[in-house]
Amino acid sequence: MMTDTPRLELxxxxxxxxxxxxxxxxxxxxxxxxxxxxxxxxxxxxxVMLKCILGLLHPDQxxxxxxxxxxxxxxxxxxxxxxxxFGMLFQSAALFDSLTVWENVxxxxxxxxxxxxxxxxxxxxxKLAKVGMGEDMAEADPAGLSGGMRKRVGLxxxxxxxxxxxxxxxxxxxxxxxxGDIINNLITxxxxxxxxxxxxxxxxxxxxxxxxDRVAMLYGGKIIWAGGVDEIDNxxxxxxxxxxxxxxxxxxALEVT
Amino acid sequence: MSNxxxxxxxxxxxxxxxxxxxxxxxxxxxxxxVTPPFYWRLCLQQMMTIGYYSLPVVGMxxxxxxxxxxxxIYLGSAxxxxxxxxxxxxxxxxxxxxGPVLAGLMLGGRVGAAIAAELGTMKVTEQLDALxxxxxxxxxxxxxxxxxxxxxxxxxxxxxxxxxxxxxGYLVGIHRLDFNSAVYLKNTFDxxxxxxxxxxxxxxxxxxxLIALMGCYHGFNSKGGAQGVGKAxxxxxxxxxxxxxxxxxxxxxxxxxx
Numbered sequence: 001m002m003t004d005t006p007r008l009e010l011x012x013x014x015x016x017x018x019x020x021x022x023x024x025x026x027x028x029x030x031x032x033x034x035x036x037x038x039x040x041x042x043x044x045x046x047x048v049m050l051k052c053i054l055g056l057l058h059p060d061q062x063x064x065x066x067x068x069x070x071x072x073x074x075x076x077x078x079x080x081x082x083x084x085x086f087g088m089l090f091q092s093a094a095l096f097d098s099l100t101v102w103e104n105v106x107x108x109x110x111x112x113x114x115x116x117x118x119x120x121x122x123x124x125x126x127k128l129a130k131v132g133m134g135e136d137m138a139e140a141d142p143a144g145l146s147g148g149m150r151k152r153v154g155l156x157x158x159x160x161x162x163x164x165x166x167x168x169x170x171x172x173x174x175x176x177x178x179x180g181d182i183i184n185n186l187i188t189x190x191x192x193x194x195x196x197x198x199x200x201x202x203x204x205x206x207x208x209x210x211x212x213d214r215v216a217m218l219y220g221g222k223i224i225w226a227g228g229v230d231e232i233d234n235x236x237x238x239x240x241x242x243x244x245x246x247x248x249x250x251x252x253a254l255e256v257t
Numbered sequence: 258m259s260n261x262x263x264x265x266x267x268x269x270x271x272x273x274x275x276x277x278x279x280x281x282x283x284x285x286x287x288x289x290x291v292t293p294p295f296y297w298r299l300c301l302q303q304m305m306t307i308g309y310y311s312l313p314v315v316g317m318x319x320x321x322x323x324x325x326x327x328x329x330i331y332l333g334s335a336x337x338x339x340x341x342x343x344x345x346x347x348x349x350x351x352x353x354x355x356g357p358v359l360a361g362l363m364l365g366g367r368v369g370a371a372i373a374a375e376l377g378t379m380k381v382t383e384q385l386d387a388l389x390x391x392x393x394x395x396x397x398x399x400x401x402x403x404x405x406x407x408x409x410x411x412x413x414x415x416x417x418x419x420x421x422x423x424x425x426g427y428l429v430g431i432h433r434l435d436f437n438s439a440v441y442l443k444n445t446f447d448x449x450x451x452x453x454x455x456x457x458x459x460x461x462x463x464x465x466x467l468i469a470l471m472g473c474y475h476g477f478n479s480k481g482g483a484q485g486v487g488k489a490x491x492x493x494x495x496x497x498x499x500x501x502x503x504x505x506x507x508x509x510x511x512x513x514x515x
Contacts, residue, residue, distance in 0.1 A: 054386075054389070056386050056389060080394075083390060083392045087390075088387070088390045090383045090386070091383070092382055092383060094384050094387035095387075096379075096384055096387070107391050108391040111391060111392070111393045112393060113392075
């Protein structure tokens with residue numbers, strides 16, 4: 001059900017590292033249940049945007065609202081309360097090497113929500129099944145898993161606490177096209193089951209077309225175009241057009257050279 | 258040509274910035290020690306890793322240090338006919354100074370490097386960020402168990418090292434220097450005072466804290482992939498060894514200045 005208050009809203013967010021301006025007045029709003037994919041070249045600040053929302057980085061200026069609550073200056077337990085609303089699939093999956101697969105999936109339930117280990121294990125096995133992994137993998141060491149398997153475990157961990165908002169950081173990077181498609185479909189299925197709002201950052205247009213309700217292009221530290229996934233091929237924006245077709249010639253090329 | 262004064266100024270400012278960052282890191286760590294949740298299971302795991310698995314290297318170091326100490330003191334004291342002082346000087350030298358310092362230096366290499374490499378790898382592979390997104394404070398989950406475990410287990414290790422070191426001196430005294438076994442042991446224990454052992458154990462606790470702190474600090478601040486983790490590991494070992502030697506002087510002053 002759509003509500004007037006955006007689930008997630010970034011208003012005029014700025015972030016610089018020394019002289020390098022990464023976010024320069026970023027505005028973006030996500031409604032409840034909406035899936036937005038932010039596309040853009042490497043180093044345009046997509047990951048910085050996610051880290052600012054999660055509180056891993058502090059924006060220099062601007063507001064970030066979660067369900068209408070301003071979160072930029074939240075610290076300690078207040079920040080942890082906001083983080084219970086989030087799940088995240090990291091680009092490298094960021095699995096904890098010292099824990100087994102099921103302990104990774106159940107980590108947020110045990111350490112974050114204070115659930116008993118046995119109860120958390122049952123949920124973890126269920127979430128692993130949702131991403132196509134059997135119980136026999138539960139005790140496996142994450143270091144021994146392939147890239148695709150690691151992403152699946154990361155996805156199971158991201159949905160284990162059934163968060164309201166899920167971030168996907170380059171979910172198909174480093175995977176072959178078939179495994180990429182499997183991950184895209186798993187993301188779509190899991191998110192539909194949860195009814196979660198999702199924000200994905202990606203270079204992969206195939207992934208974006210599968211996952212997104214809406215696509216936004218980040219360039220020069222701000223969103224230069226946003227629209228429905230069905231509008232992207234005829235958006236009339238030269239940057240978007242060059243990016244989605246992967247052409248060498250265009251406005252990006254002028255800056256690269 | 259750059260101004261040499263400006264270069265000195267930059268180095269000094271960089272040093273001050275590092276001191277500031279380290280002070281803040283220490284403050285956050287100590288604050289996390291006294292606020293819940295406390296991860297007992299992780300603390301026990303770290304006590305095994307830091308303490309139990311360091312026993313062979315610390316034991317070997319102590320055994321041969323005690324043995325060499327007995328030989329050297331015998332050779333030196335023979336010049337003025339004071340060979341009988343060997344057991345006394347071995348036990349005092351080991352408990353007050355060589356036991357804690359050498360164990361600290363060995364642990365700085367073994368444990369400090371391991372902590373920095375593990376946490377540094379977690380940092381560059383986004384595992385620290387993942388912890389935060391899973392509502393877990395990395396200071397409480399990673400730093401506190403290592404700090405507590407190192408601070409508790411290093412004195413225990415040093416106590417064992419003291420015993421093994423005295424045994425090393427005893428073996429050399431009996432088998433190489435022709436001391437009478439009962440006389441050697443009597444001289445050892447008669448001369449030893451509680452303060453000798455206590456000061457060594459306090460030093461050990463300080464060294465353990467510093468080793469874990471340096472490992473965690475440099476691990477948390479590593480950046481840039483494998484090279485960054487390597488640099489963090491080197492920095493952790495070098496800084497912990499230097500801090501051990503500096504703090505050793507001040508703890509010794511505090512105990513024996515009167």
